[in-house]
Amino acid sequence: MEKLRNFIDGNYQEPLTKEYLENFEPATGKVYCMIPNSGTEDVELAVQSAEKAYPIWSKMSNDERSKILVRLSEGIEARMDEFVQAESRDNGKPLSLAAHVDIPRAVSNFQFFATAILHYASESHNMEGVGINYTLRKPFGIVGCISPWNLPLYLFSWKIAPALAAGNCVIAKPSEVTPYTAYLLGQVAKDAGMPDGVLNILHGEGSTVGDAIVKHPKIKAISFTGGTKTGEYIARTAAPMFKKLSLELGGKNPNIIFADCDWKEMMSTTLLSSFANQGQICLCGSRIFVQREVYDKFKEEFVAKVEKTVVSYPADPKAKLGAVVSKSHMEKVLSYVKIAEEDGGIILTGGKQVKLDAPYENGYYLRPTVIEGLSFDCRANQEEIFGPVVTITPFDTEEEVLMMANSTDFGLSATLWTSNIKRAHRMANEIQAGIIWINAWLVRDLRTPFGGVKSSGVGREGGWEALRFFTEPKNVFVKY
């Protein structure tokens, strides 16, 4: 069976621990490769190689770094099919999703930051007759990037690209559940001419190798995307070491539908915002609020469409939903369906595992699920399920839906469907979230700030925000 290796100092290496973990294919439920179960000693080795590489990388001109990152993005593009197959196999997502979203967006992330760094400027502040301040923005040195399993290469590259573009050396850890495309990335970086030790990719468990990255005194900043609980742990651990932190955490996003919306567009987009990637996108709108006068119409149409949604193995061109990422995650999602039922919820459709024919009979497939009849403050409406499960709830007034939308601890994104422009702006201003889409979902402009409020995170990614995160400002004053 294939054994993945860590990418340290420009070479693929066995973990110093000599230990490996099983990696499961969600579509079949079978182990298909082994990944390093790296430990503190592997992190130490990666830090030593990054320390050696830092003077070379940070002193390189922006232009040279940019060229290497452009070549890296082209390298992924050239191996598009291999990356798409790997992402789909590792995660369980339909091939079509990996081909149209995950890998092209990873390519764009590298392209974007490769060129953004050429336009990145720092400030100067003139003091009339006194002197002038100019602000330098310097890379940190070594930074840690830790990413989750739902959009593996896409979110991995969203961190690594700005960190590298700004001149840092990186110690990165993909999720142990979806390591494969990060594994492939090492070779692409080498082929692109990235100096050895600039990008180090370690595999293994969050609680060991992830923890060692967070705790290493020479790693000065941590960019983390994942669950709120893990984020809280990382904040608690890293704060006393005065590390800079960017935490992109969970969501429980409202999707608010007014009667005056463009119905057709709302309906097709709501199917996506509910169930794309098996509902495993932090931005999915898992709480759907519908104005009462169109609630029954919505329910009937939406449920009928959900029932027609094809759940199948990832390579099936008809598959709209593939497998969820792991057995334990499937069980977690099903446990929330049970909790919702116990709280008085009515399962309008779904709520069950799907058994496919061999060789997929042990894969982790779930029917997309729609639940109604729940109070806004029950567990299924307050806690992140992160699977193909949505609740639908009627509302009467703007005030009522705002109260329900803002009632959770989370505040990542929100979607609003209305043709009333005044209401759209008014509500966008009132909803507690870092990202608001009006009559749209998942439209991304890489220049815009990305991140959440409340328990959905601290800090922003994207555009200048990311380059600011990965640099330290240093102000210099010169007297006239």
Ligand code: NAP
């Ligand atoms: P997770 O369990 O928090 O893990 C995220 C990453 O952190 C993984 O690489 C994980 O490694 C690692 N990790 C776990 N414990 C750690 C520790 N003690 N120290 C350092 N690293 C540690 O999250 P997940 O289940 O992979 O991802 C799903 C969550 O991510 C959801 O809550 C979702 O909303 C959130 N998410 C947020 C955004 C956003 O932009 N806000 C985007 C996507 C996903 P292992 O895999 O080895 O445990």
